[in-house]
Amino acid sequence: xxxxxxxxxxxxxxxxxxxxxxxxxxxxxxxxxxxxxxxxxxxxxxxxxxxxxxxxxxxxxxxxxxxxxxxxxxxxxxxxxxxxxxxxxxxxxxxxxxxxxxxxxxxxxxxxxxxxxxxxxxxxxxxxxxxxxxxxxxxxxxxxxxxxxxxxxxxxxxxxxxxxxxxxxxxxxxxxxxxxxxxxxxxxxxxxxxxxxxxxxxxxxxxxxxxxxxxxxxxxxxxxxxxxxxxxxxxxxxxxxxxxxxxxxxxxxxxxxxxxxxxxxxxxxxxxxxxxxxxxxxxxxxxxxxxxxxxxxxxxxxxxxxxxxxxxxxxxxxxxxxxxxxxxxxxxxxxxxxxxxxxxxxxxxxxxxxxxxxxxxxxxxxxxxxxxxxxxxxxxx
Numbered sequence: 001x002x003x004x005x006x007x008x009x010x011x012x013x014x015x016x017x018x019x020x021x022x023x024x025x026x027x028x029x030x031x032x033x034x035x036x037x038x039x040x041x042x043x044x045x046x047x048x049x050x051x052x053x054x055x056x057x058x059x060x061x062x063x064x065x066x067x068x069x070x071x072x073x074x075x076x077x078x079x080x081x082x083x084x085x086x087x088x089x090x091x092x093x094x095x096x097x098x099x100x101x102x103x104x105x106x107x108x109x110x111x112x113x114x115x116x117x118x119x120x121x122x123x124x125x126x127x128x129x130x131x132x133x134x135x136x137x138x139x140x141x142x143x144x145x146x147x148x149x150x151x152x153x154x155x156x157x158x159x160x161x162x163x164x165x166x167x168x169x170x171x172x173x174x175x176x177x178x179x180x181x182x183x184x185x186x187x188x189x190x191x192x193x194x195x196x197x198x199x200x201x202x203x204x205x206x207x208x209x210x211x212x213x214x215x216x217x218x219x220x221x222x223x224x225x226x227x228x229x230x231x232x233x234x235x236x237x238x239x240x241x242x243x244x245x246x247x248x249x250x251x252x253x254x255x256x257x258x259x260x261x262x263x264x265x266x267x268x269x270x271x272x273x274x275x276x277x278x279x280x281x282x283x284x285x286x287x288x289x290x291x292x293x294x295x296x297x298x299x300x301x302x303x304x305x306x307x308x309x310x311x312x313x314x315x316x317x318x319x320x321x322x323x324x325x326x327x328x329x330x331x332x333x334x335x336x337x338x339x340x341x342x343x344x345x346x347x348x349x350x351x352x353x354x355x356x357x358x359x360x361x362x363x364x365x366x367x368x369x370x371x372x373x374x375x376x377x378x379x380x381x
Contacts, residue, residue: 011353012039017190020095021072023047023367026145026170027178027206028101028129029068034183035097036071037349038358043091043374044069046367048076055366064342069364075375076368079110088112089120090378096193097125097186103142104134114201124199125189129182131173133205145173145206152177152211153218161231161238177209234258240291241266241281244320245298252320253298253306265315270297 017040021032029044036042049055055063063069075091077084092098098117100107107113107128114126131148132138138151149155149172159166182204193199211218217235220226225234232238241257257266263281267273277289298306303319310317321329327338327345339348342363349359375381 011356012358013353014187015039017041017097018043018095019097019099019186020045020091022098022100022102022107024101026101027174027182028099029066030175030179031127031129031182031186032072032099033068033070034180035099035186036359037361042072043095043370043377044072044074044365045079045088045091046074046076048078049367054369060366063366064363065344066364067341067344067346070341070346070361071359072365073370073374074365074367075371079112085111087375087378087380090380091374092117092120092124094378095121095124096190097127099127099129099182099186101129104130104139118199122199123193123197125186125193125202126199127182127186127189127202127204129178129204129206131178131206133208134203145170148173148177148205148207149210152207152214154210154214156228157214157217157230157236159230159236161229163230165230172213173206173210176213177211178204178206181206181209181212238287240287240294243291243294245294247298247303247306248300249302249304251303253303254318254320255294256316258316262314262316265313266317269309269313269315270294272297 014035017035019032019035019040019042021028021042021044023029023044023046032042032044051059054060075087077087079088108116117124117126128134130139131143132141132151146155146167149168152173154172155165155167157165158168182202185202185204189200189202217226220233221228227233230236235242237243239258241255241263244252244254246252255266257263260281264273267278272278272293275293277286277293280286306317307319319325323345326332332338335352336348336357337350338345339361340346341361349357349361351358372381
C-alpha cells in the first residue's frame, strides 16, 4: 500500500505529507506525480470503474502504463452519492493538501468548495488548477494547452521565420505552466500552513503559468533586445549559432554557442574561423551568410561525424536525440535519469537530494485498487 519504501524516507522531502487528488487529466495528475515522487502520500479519488474487482488484463495494462499515476493510492467514490460523503470528509481531515482541476464551480456544486473543505480542515491547502483561472471573462470557457499558451503570448514566439507558430507539445501550458507551477505553489503553501495552522486557496491559471515561464523573454522585450517576430531573435532560432541543423543521414544537430568562448571553439573546430561570415558573431548582417554556410557543412556529413567532432569540446554542440537514444546515452545512464516501471520506460523521480533520487516509484494504480488500505488509513475500515 505504501508508495514509499523504507529506505526512501530520509531523502524524500515531502514524506509525511498527504495529498488528496481528485482524478483528472494532464496537468493535475502530473502535479500529483511530482508530489508523490518527492515522498508525499497521494490518494487519488477516482470515478468508480465499470468492473467488479480488478479490471481486465488489457485495461490493467493501460492503467499500469499511466506514468503520472505512479506511487499513488486509489479509492473510487461517486461524489454525487451521499454515502460517499463520510469518506470524502475523512480524507480531507487526513489531508494536508487537496488538488483539483475541474472547471470553476464544480467543486462548490458537489459541496466540496474551499469553504466546505476548510470547515472540515482549516489547515488544508486547497489547490485549484484551470486553464484560465477561477475568475475573469474566460474562467467558464473550455480550453486546452494550445489556447492557454496562445493567450499568454508564448505561442507567438515559437517557430521559424516566415512560418506559423510551432506547437511545443503540451509542455508549456499543461505541464510547465500548470502542473509544475502548481506543485511549487503547494509546496510553498504547505510550509505556511504548518507554521500557522491556517490553510489557503491556490488559484493556478495555466495561461499565467505559461507567461511566467517566459519572464526572461518579456524582460528582453522591455529592453528592446527581443523582437515580436518569430525566428529573428537570439533564442528562437534566429541566430545561426543557436539553431538546429539537418545532417546528411536525416538526423539533426543542435548548436547553442551563445557565449564568445563557445562560439570561438565552434567555428575553429568547423574550420571556418577565418571566413568573413564568422568574423563578428553578433553582427546580424552576417547571419544569413553564416546560416547558409552552416547548413552546407552539417548537411554534408551524418550526425555521428559531428558528435565525434565535438566530443569533449565546450562548444555547446550536441546531437538531437530521440527518446530511445536519450535513454541509452551514457550520461543519462550514469545518473539513472530514466527507469522502467511495469515495462514502461520513463523519467526517474527527481531532483537528486543528498546524492540520491528522492523515491523509488510504485506501480500506477487502477481505480479503487487501494480502497481497503485507504479506509484503514483514515480510520474507516
